[in-house]
Amino acid sequence: MLTLTQRSESRRVKRAEQKLREFGADVVERIRRVEPPKLSVPSRSTSNIIYDEKSGFYTLGDKFGMRSAANVRQVKKFAQMLCAADFCKSLITSEKFATLREMYYTAEGWETGSFSDQAESNALVEDMEAAFGLKREDMGLMPEEDGAAVYGELVVREGDVRIDATKAGRAGYTIPPTIDDVEFLKCGAKRVLAVETMGMYHRLVQEEAWKKFNALIVGLKGQAARATRRFLKRANEELGLPVHIFTDGDPFGFHIAMVIISGSAKLAYINHELAVPNAEFIGVTASDIVEYDLPTDKLKECDIARLKQLQKDPRYNSEFWQTEIKKMLEIGKKAEQQAFSKYGLDYVVNEYLPSKLH
Amino acid sequence: MLTLTQRSESRRVKRAEQKLREFGADVVERIRRVEPPKLSVPSRSTSNIIYDEKSGFYTLGDKFGMRSAANVRQVKKFAQMLCAADFCKSLITSEKFATLREMYYTAEGWETGSFSDQAESNALVEDMEAAFGLKREDMGLMPEEDGAAVYGELVVREGDVRIDATKAGRAGYTIPPTIDDVEFLKCGAKRVLAVETMGMYHRLVQEEAWKKFNALIVGLKGQAARATRRFLKRANEELGLPVHIFTDGDPFGFHIAMVIISGSAKLAYINHELAVPNAEFIGVTASDIVEYDLPTDKLKECDIARLKQLQKDPRYNSEFWQTEIKKMLEIGKKAEQQAFSKYGLDYVVNEYLPSKLH
Numbered sequence: 001m002l003t004l005t006q007r008s009e010s011r012r013v014k015r016a017e018q019k020l021r022e023f024g025a026d027v028v029e030r031i032r033r034v035e036p037p038k039l040s041v042p043s044r045s046t047s048n049i050i051y052d053e054k055s056g057f058y059t060l061g062d063k064f065g066m067r068s069a070a071n072v073r074q075v076k077k078f079a080q081m082l083c084a085a086d087f088c089k090s091l092i093t094s095e096k097f098a099t100l101r102e103m104y105y106t107a108e109g110w111e112t113g114s115f116s117d118q119a120e121s122n123a124l125v126e127d128m129e130a131a132f133g134l135k136r137e138d139m140g141l142m143p144e145e146d147g148a149a150v151y152g153e154l155v156v157r158e159g160d161v162r163i164d165a166t167k168a169g170r171a172g173y174t175i176p177p178t179i180d181d182v183e184f185l186k187c188g189a190k191r192v193l194a195v196e197t198m199g200m201y202h203r204l205v206q207e208e209a210w211k212k213f214n215a216l217i218v219g220l221k222g223q224a225a226r227a228t229r230r231f232l233k234r235a236n237e238e239l240g241l242p243v244h245i246f247t248d249g250d251p252f253g254f255h256i257a258m259v260i261i262s263g264s265a266k267l268a269y270i271n272h273e274l275a276v277p278n279a280e281f282i283g284v285t286a287s288d289i290v291e292y293d294l295p296t297d298k299l300k301e302c303d304i305a306r307l308k309q310l311q312k313d314p315r316y317n318s319e320f321w322q323t324e325i326k327k328m329l330e331i332g333k334k335a336e337q338q339a340f341s342k343y344g345l346d347y348v349v350n351e352y353l354p355s356k357l358h
Numbered sequence: 359m360l361t362l363t364q365r366s367e368s369r370r371v372k373r374a375e376q377k378l379r380e381f382g383a384d385v386v387e388r389i390r391r392v393e394p395p396k397l398s399v400p401s402r403s404t405s406n407i408i409y410d411e412k413s414g415f416y417t418l419g420d421k422f423g424m425r426s427a428a429n430v431r432q433v434k435k436f437a438q439m440l441c442a443a444d445f446c447k448s449l450i451t452s453e454k455f456a457t458l459r460e461m462y463y464t465a466e467g468w469e470t471g472s473f474s475d476q477a478e479s480n481a482l483v484e485d486m487e488a489a490f491g492l493k494r495e496d497m498g499l500m501p502e503e504d505g506a507a508v509y510g511e512l513v514v515r516e517g518d519v520r521i522d523a524t525k526a527g528r529a530g531y532t533i534p535p536t537i538d539d540v541e542f543l544k545c546g547a548k549r550v551l552a553v554e555t556m557g558m559y560h561r562l563v564q565e566e567a568w569k570k571f572n573a574l575i576v577g578l579k580g581q582a583a584r585a586t587r588r589f590l591k592r593a594n595e596e597l598g599l600p601v602h603i604f605t606d607g608d609p610f611g612f613h614i615a616m617v618i619i620s621g622s623a624k625l626a627y628i629n630h631e632l633a634v635p636n637a638e639f640i641g642v643t644a645s646d647i648v649e650y651d652l653p654t655d656k657l658k659e660c661d662i663a664r665l666k667q668l669q670k671d672p673r674y675n676s677e678f679w680q681t682e683i684k685k686m687l688e689i690g691k692k693a694e695q696q697a698f699s700k701y702g703l704d705y706v707v708n709e710y711l712p713s714k715l716h
Contacts, residue, residue, distance in 0.1 A: 076463075096564060098703055099557040105699040108653050144557045156527075160392040162568045163527045169516050170536060171504045177560065188390035197503045202535065206454060221503075230703075269715065295466050341463040345456055 010179055013092055016138040019139070020089045023132070027082065036070030036080065037271040041131045044271060049268045056277030057263040058315075067127070077124065077188050079112040084097040084124055091140030097148070099144050100125060100136075106355050130269040137180055137226075147175030148225030149198070152216035164217070165221065168203060172219065179227045179234070184331030186238050187216075191355075192232065192249055194218040196247040196256055210281060211356065216241070224260055229274040236276045244357065249284025250334035251296075251306035254321075255348045257281045262315040283358040286327035289335045292352070295342055296333035304332060370538055371450055374496040378447045381490070385440065388615025391681075394428030395436065400488045400627060407626045409672040411504055412428025414635030415621040416673075418488065425485070436480065437470040442482055455536055456495075457502050458483060460632035488627040495538055495584075505533030505585030507556070509563045510574035511546030523574070528563060530577065537585045537592070543575075545597050551600040551649040552576040554614055554641070558648065558695050558706070571715065574599070582618055586618045587632040590618060595636045601634050607652075609664040612679075620673040640714040644685035646682060647693045650710070654691035661692060 027037040042048070043063040048314040052059045069078045079315045087106060092099055098106070099267065105291040106122040108114045115121040125136050139141075149172035156173070158181065165173040166182065195201050201219030201310070204210065210217050218230060235241045245260055247253030261279045263271030291297055307325050316325065328334065340348040359654040360511045383394040400406070401421040410417045427436045445464060449456055456464070462479040466472045471478040483494050495501075507530035512523040514531070516539065551573040553559050559577030562568065568575050574593065578586060578671065603618055605611030619637045621629030646656055657665075667685050668674045674683065686692065698706040 081625075093450070097560070097704065098699070099560070099696065101557055101696045102561070102699040102703060104704070105653055105694075105697050108700040142560065146556060146557065149504065149532065158527050161525050161527065163525070167519050167521065168526050169514075169521045169531060171520065171534040171542075173530035173531050175526060176527055176529040177556075178528065197502065198504060198535075199459055201663065202455070202457070202459070202500065233505065274381055295463055295472075336459070336463075338459045340461050341456070341460040342466040345454065345460060345464070 010137045014135050015091065016132075016140075017092050017235060019134055020092075020139070023085055024089075024104070026084075036068055038066055038068040038070070039078070040064050040083070041067055041132055044126060044130060045268060046265075049265045050263075055275075056261070056267040057271045058271050059266050059271060064283065068352035073106075076112060079123075079318050080107070080115070081124055081128065082109065083107065083110045084121075087101055088128075088139040088141065090289060097142040100141060101144065103141060103317035110245075120215070124268070126236045135180075135230075135336055136272055137178065137230075140176035143226050145178075145227075146177060146224055147179060147225045147231055148194070148221060148233070149174055149201060150216055151185075151201075151218040152210040153214075154184070154216055155186040157183040157185050166210075166344040170202070172201075172217075175225075175227045175231045177227050179230045183251050184234070186204075189241065190214040191244045191357075192216045192218055192235050192241050194220055194232065194243060194245045194260070195220065196220050196253055196337060200246070203338075203345065203348065207329070207346050209349045209353065212349065213353065220256065221254055226274065229276075230258060232276050232279070233274055236279065237255075243279035244282045245279055246337060246353070246356075248334070248336045249279075249286065249289055250299075250336075251303050251310060252317075253283050253337075254281075254325075255306075257283055258315050282353075284335050284339070286331055286333075286339055287322045287324065288329075288352075289331065289333055292340070292343075294339040295333040296335045296339070299328070299332050299334055304323050304329065326347075370496045374490075374492050374498075375447065375450050375489040377492055378443050378450075378497070381443055382440075382447075386545075395428055396424055396426040397421050397436070397439070397489055399425055399485050399653045402484060402488060402627060404623075407623045413630070413633075414428055414619070415629045415633035416623050416626040417629060418627050434470060438465070438468065438473070438479075439482055439486065441465065441468045441470055442479075442486065446486075446497040446499065455498050455500040458499060459502065461499060473551070473703045484627070493538075493588075493628055493631055495536065495588075500535035501584050502535075503583055503585075504535060505537060505589055506552070506579060507532055507577040508561060508574055509577075509590070510568040511544075511558075512542065512574055512690075513544040515541040516544050524568075524582075524649045528560070530559075530575075532585075533585045533589045533697075535585050539586045539610065542592070542597060545599070546570040546572075547574045547599065549715075550574045550576055550599050552582075552590065552601060552618070554578055554580065554611055554695060558604070561696075561703065561706065563705050567707045567711065568619070570707065570713065581614055584632065587618060587634075589698050590634050591632055592635070592636070602636035602640045604695060604711070604714075605639075605641035606692070606694045607644065607647055607686075608657075608663050608694075609668060610640075611641050611695075612668060612674075612683075615641055616673050629689045640711075642693050642697070643682045644689055644691075646683065646710075647686075647689065647691055650691040650698070650701075653698040654697070657686070657690050659694055662687065665692055671697055 018174035029035045048061040048063040050061045104118045151172040198219050204217045245257040388395045406419040406421040408419045462476045508523050556577050600609045603615040605614050621633035664708040
């Protein structure tokens, strides 16, 4: 069987285990030298989050802080990080995954004392991701939710199981939280067509858009989950597929696309594994609303405020986005992707998408 | 290949087509007799929603209203219903499905004039469901969202595609919005274990709880979607599987279970197709919180108010529920299903669930 992608998972896991071991060894070594154990952690504060024009996504600058067991205010946090690293190592060794919430509850049994709330244990995991240069998934921590639905000519392997994304049912193959564990075996598609709503996803599956456009149809279910973004990144890099994003014509839809393209500021420390800077927005624009005479809703106060924010956001600093945002503010209207049904259920597949994809 | 279930879908679709034809024929006949066309629609107002002790779920009483083309205030609505019925007939004939939102936008092209908002077109669909005794899905209208994830020994057929729910990937087989279109081919499981969160779903899949309990693991993703409820109903009736529901120990979790068991008041007109009155709650109770010494959160004001509502809700009128709700109010605490990880990730599979399932 042709394996398109290397089993990158085992390399990832080995690297994660190695990083955790190095951390442990460093702590032991410092204790032997009668020095306080410490760890340098890149700062995730706003002042250290930088939009990297060249790579096209948010990344961290070079500021960092020191977590030290010698600092009374940090000693509990440092001890918790040791316990968390140990927990992750045992996950890796036993080939298990746990959710952030399970780790939070597991900490009830740690000698260091438990976390006061989950925000605290989540922040600790983010510290570890930034400090070790690992995704939490590489350390055995998985997101709570599944990723998007995928339909089209893609065959993958999860463990011993081979899955054909045209034979997993109408609802498609669901991207698991453990996406880096998935091997791409075979891909007949030439592009990815990611759509915001499951309504549109089912429309495209029903109209056989995956055949017509030779595409993997991805149903994002709104804002893309981490696993979905990682899938899109891998499809783009490993399979060489261009990614097209079809969203509603409103500020929320624009941002769903932009987070896939340029990443979020909050995940700046990990965007190099998630962002797809060459992904293309083919969602509904203000120009489309006018040109197709679409059914619309009036922009709400919050839409207007959000659009004005986007105008100043460095990720939207291109002629295309500036023109379209300005135009949407002028016409004062937004439109959903399903609005094309005004012209019949298959209009979106027969007219709109072919025109957007050239 | 053994087909466990009759191809009920074709019967359903034929019945729906028949009902729509009868409606059309009746309208034509009345016009021929120079009478105004009209339709009797069961009332969905609160006063006509009755908790049926015997069947164990909410249902409609025998009040009804008359929609008449002779009434100036109803004529537009009546004409829209004719267009909607025609739209549904064409969906059935072309073997397509559309979302409620697509129908709303399609109505932009109707001669009757469009709907002022989607709430209006949704209400019209509910009128049709109640008047014709059909689910919207039978008329070709599908929910926007997919249903739950299923993992375990179940083989289904969707069209030409055969899907094994142990071979669809770790994220499982996704129940499609068109669940009545799915045939059950083979089932090796003896029960259904439906869990509230995807975190718990993935825990149970990972710990092979589906083997251990001979169960279909269903990940509800919070409040169960229509397609999920229909799946559970069919698994219970057609496959004869008992349904066990494992939720968080809080009023929201209780209600997720209760809506599966006894249906919602809002869908009283269709609960006979969705409710699973013999499903069993095995979620976290106030007694479990005490007995297992679980990590808890304090009840919020809104939790307390909600619990007090549940005390008066006829669906909770049993000794078990009254005792547990009272106890939860007394201890003032709630707990999540993942809280068992305090005792290790596999505790829930090795201890809690065996004890609850006897």
